[in-house]
Amino acid sequence: MIIENVKYLRVDIDGIREPVSGSYGNNIISGAIIPTSAAIGLHFYPIWEAASVDEWLYNGGPYELIVLHFLLGVACYMGREWELSFRLGMRPWIAVAYSAPVAAATAVFLIYPIGQGSFSDGMPLGISGTFNFMIVFQAEHNILMHPFHMLGVAGVFGGSLFSAMHGSLVTSSLIRETTENESANEGYRFGQEVDSLLSLKPIPLLIMNT
Numbered sequence: 376m377i378i379e380n381v382k383y384l385r386v387d388i389d390g391i392r393e394p395v396s397g398s399y400g401n402n403i404i405s406g407a408i409i410p411t412s413a414a415i416g417l418h419f420y421p422i423w424e425a426a427s428v429d430e431w432l433y434n435g436g437p438y439e440l441i442v443l444h445f446l447l448g449v450a451c452y453m454g455r456e457w458e459l460s461f462r463l464g465m466r467p468w469i470a471v472a473y474s475a476p477v478a479a480a481t482a483v484f485l486i487y488p489i490g491q492g493s494f495s496d497g498m499p500l501g502i503s504g505t506f507n508f509m510i511v512f513q514a515e516h517n518i519l520m521h522p523f524h525m526l527g528v529a530g531v532f533g534g535s536l537f538s539a540m541h542g543s544l545v546t547s548s549l550i551r552e553t554t555e556n557e558s559a560n561e562g563y564r565f566g567q568e569v570d571s572l573l574s575l576k577p578i579p580l581l582i583m584n585t
Contacts (some may be wrong), residue, residue: 382521385409385433385434386409386410386411386412386432386433386434386438387412387414387433387435388409388410388411388412388435388495390415391494393443394433395409396409400578403502404502404503405501405502405503406501406502406503407499407500407501407502407503407504407507408438408441408499408500408501408504409438409496409499409504410435410438410488410494410495410496410497410499411433411435411436411438411439411493411494412433412434412435412495413493413557414434414492415435415439415493415494415495415545416492416494417435417488417489417492417493419439420434420436420439420574422436422440427482435494435495438494438497438499438500441500442484442485442494442497442500442542445480446480446481446485449450449476449477449480450477453470453474453477454470456468456469456470456473461506462463483497483498484495484497484498501542502555538544
């Protein structure tokens with residue numbers, strides 16, 4: 376993996392014996408780990424299935440190894456978040472929120488390649504590789520005109536807007552329970568029964584006066 380990330384080795388991504396380099400200039404912006412060769416398709420391609428390490432690297436074996444371990448890791452981490460919330464007596468909304476990027480990564484790295492019939496259609500691992508994937512995806516599928524994509528973008532930006540509005544309103548409604556020499560965070564204890572916010576009555580006044 377260190378070799379793959381440092382060298383950005385050439386990979387025969389199209390399966391036509393014309394390898395594509397993972398980097399121009401070999402820097403963090405242009406560097407990318409190229410997906411597994413189309414000649415491999417959706418086959419499980421561990422290192423022991425290749426005749427040599429050079430052949431495994433040439434066919435893009437590290438991409439499949441990294442992606443499958445990554446998806447397993449983020450899925451397990453999501454389960455760990457749920458477990459910690461359960462043990463602390465919290466509701467599982469952190470794990471539920473984290474499931475959104477997990478689902479997005481699974482769609483890009485696993486579901487889409489399965490639908491296309493080859494891991495070579497997966498997203499390259501890198502900054503420039505991500506941009507290249509977006510351009511190719513738009514050219515092949517015209518995703519920007521898809522109504523679900525439009526709703527997703529509106530939801531992301533709308534969620535950011537409403538999170539900022541909600542956070543600023545709640546923060547401005549906090550009752551000061553600490554001195555100037557203490558952190559405002561010390562004014563709240565997890566599980567306390569006493570409110571730390573103003574009552575709901577003055578909130579419309581706060582909104583109208585801003």
